[in-house]
Amino acid sequence: MTTHEKREDVPKQEKWDLTDLYTSEDDWQKDVDDVLAIANELNDYDGNINDGASLFAFLKKQEEMVYKLQHVFAYTMFSSDIDTRDSRAQQLKAKASQTGVKVSEATAFFMPFLLTLDEATLEQYIQEEEKLGYFENTLWKSFRYKPYVLSKEKEELLSQLGESLSAPADTYNMLNNADIPFGNVTDEDGNEVQLTRGMYSKRIEDEDRDVRIEAYRAYYKPYVELNNTIATNLAAEVKTNTTLAKIRGHESALSQSLFGDNIPVDVYENLLAAAKNNIQPLHDYTAIRKEKLGVDELRQYDLNVPLVPEMKVDISYDEAYDTMLAALAPLGGEYIEVLREFRDKRYIDVRETPGKKSGAYNMGVYGIHPFVLLNHNDDLSSQFTLVHEMGHAMHSYFSNKHQPQITANYRIFVAEVASTVNEVLLIQHLLKETEDPKMRKYLLNHFIEQFKGTFFTQVMFADFEKQTHERAEAEEPLDANSLNELYESLFRTYHGPTLVFDDEVKYGWSRIPHFYRAFYVYQYATGFVSAIDIAMRILDGDEETLNNYLQFLRSGSEDFPLGLLKKTGVDLTTSAPVDNAMKMFSDTVDAFKKA
Incomplete structure (x- = not known):
């Protein structure tokens, strides 16, 4: 198994290239400023959407803002997940979160407004403005909720109760x-220690039945009480x-x-x-x-x-990747060629390093490419994780490539x-x-x-x-x-x-x-x-x-x-x-x- 005590020791090809998103923090900040400026503009549409042209203008600006906001969030999330101990990354992540709150506040009026329209008025707006054809399907999907929307006063009341309802x-x-507080178990040295979730997941799989029984009783103890x-x-x-x-x-x-x-x-x-x-x-x-x-x-x-x-099989990352390419060959030449490029273009952050977020995930960033986080350990389990996450990544890649932004995200x-x-x-x-x-x-x-x-x-x-x-x-x-x-x-x-x-x-x-x-x-x-x-x-x-x-x-x-x-x-x-x-x-x- 390949281990690295410092991120600097990981080969360049096995680390994300975040300059695909932003080449500097200043570039990131520029998008934050743009998002906040657009949010202020969108807020001005509250009460001022009264025809097809104004509806289209709002939706187009909103889409532009969402595009930049996704990049803002992605950059801070990836930077933080690379090393969760990085205080600067945490600060940027907090700033991105605050930006998201302001965006939500600025656009909160729109869905209630849309659902107050009658069907004929929405149809009229779409007929008035040809460019609304791009948003038409999404507008009608949202309009499906109309029969289940309450009066403005009742909706506001439910909104105020949101925190209580959750x-x-x-x-x-x-x-x-x-x-x-879980119950106590006996550690390897014979001492009594309090069970943790991490300990439980290992002990419940232990070959020693007495170890499993002790962990089982300790784990369920608080739920019974x-x-x-x-x-x-x-x-x-x-x-x-x-x-x-x-x-x-x-x-x-x-x-x-x-x-x-x-x-x-x-x-x-x-x-x-x-x-x-x-x-x-x-x-x-x-x-x-x-x-x-x-x-x-x-x-x-x-x-x-x-x-x-x-099976204690040592499978290097490159070997696991090559096996994946062979296994997925039935999906055709284009699929395999794109998948091969993911490794070469540094779309994947491969190795476990101190402070790195645990687990694995894929996040497709529209207009850029998918980013895949792994904590690869050169074993069979890691090989299955790699194949799983690359399935998500390929879904994101093809959807983002062939769909406009409005329909790129899959459900x-x-x-x-x-x-x-x-x-x-x-x-x-x-x-x-x-x-x-x-x-x-x-x-x-x-x-x-x-x-x-x-x-x-x-x-x-x-x-x-x-x-x-x-x-x-x-x-x-x-x-x-x-x-x-x-x-x-x-x-x-x-x-x-x-x-x-x-x-x-x-x-x-x-x-x-x-x-x-x-x-x-x-x-x-x-x-x-x-x-x-x-x-x-x-x-x-x-x-x-x-x-x-x-x-x-x-x-x-x-x-x-x-x-x-x-x-x-x-x-x-x-x-x-x-x-x-x-x-x-x-x-x-x-x-x-x-x-």
Whole structure:
């Protein structure tokens, strides 16, 4: 593994070139000044948009400002993430944040104004000003919200209540990240120490079952003790969601949440139903896990320990990149050529160094290029991370290249498709190339665990969200007992009869922060099955699917997510994508059992 004690030791080719954004801080400051000047101009349009020309002038200036503001934010974010200890970078980041607040204040009037127009007036403005054709689709998308907008007085009242309405999420965030004291565990020297989240993630995967049990008990201890408090808090969050949906005239909190992406409620419900109809392979895998671990009773603290130890393979960054290029070759010459250039043009910050932000991400900057942050460790896990993030980066690259600024950003609903397509192609390539039975077994297990975490766990969470909101809408109680019973029931449904339940299982809902961003996690599952469906057809040599997929990458948000996916052959209004993915999961479980 290549390690670097100082950023200066990292080869130039493995570091971002931020001069692609700004060659100096003075250039950055000039854009900050421009953004603030434009924001002041935009503020003057409040009450003064009364025809097509003035509407276009506002929107055009706003787009110019957003372009510069994104660059301002990106530069400070990247500078800070390179070294989070850099005080100057933190100062610039704070200044960018303050600039963003002023922009929001200056443009806050526009959406309420737009939604006070009647349809005929908006149509008249568009007819008056030919240049508004560029913004027309976006204007009508925004106009969809009109039936659910309240009077000006009521909207202002809700706006004033914003901080109070977000209190449950804020409270949970503070409780979960700052105030929760985990129980004690024994360290390597035999001393009692308080468990941390970082320690837990490692200990729950330890081969020593006693280590796992001790960590499990200590981790769940505060959630058990605070069960009533957290239940009351989550109930407040759920009731806030259902009340706001009712006030605005939506049929349910679920339908309100899906409205922005134009997703029918049937898609959500069909996802849950299709998962349950295909649950047997997961139950089979749970039984295999019990057999492989050789335990009399399989319990929750046995679900994370690897069944196949990670293969200790030294894979240099260049080797990982070359393997990626080979694995993704089915995506065609243009895709591979662009991907090769990413390494050469320094779009990727590769190495872990002191102070650098952990993890990995991609951020596409319109008008420049994608920037990818890694903490590459020359191992198999890093190779999968590289392939995943480059999927996001290529999606950003093609969308930004082929779309105008207004439709270049893709929606969260489709965000994980490109990254997962890449991962599926990589794992199929590695399975095909390897002659090592241990490596093959490891790869099969890696994919099974990925499928379980990205699909089944997220669907289970989505099921929990749906049922809690339906209970609130039916005015049924949401207290600690009812939440515990519901979560335990769902855990049994998804994990099957092999698992023996400890008391802690039923408290699992209380440690999930995603429940304070309702009806979000299902998108992981829909994106995952969509990607598997696409990738397997590409591997089968389906040229039409390949061409449609590449067009999907170029499409940004020019259509709603379901429409974009349908053009690739994925129809999420049916159970077919889930059924196809589940067939692959079942085959992989069978192959693992025989390996």
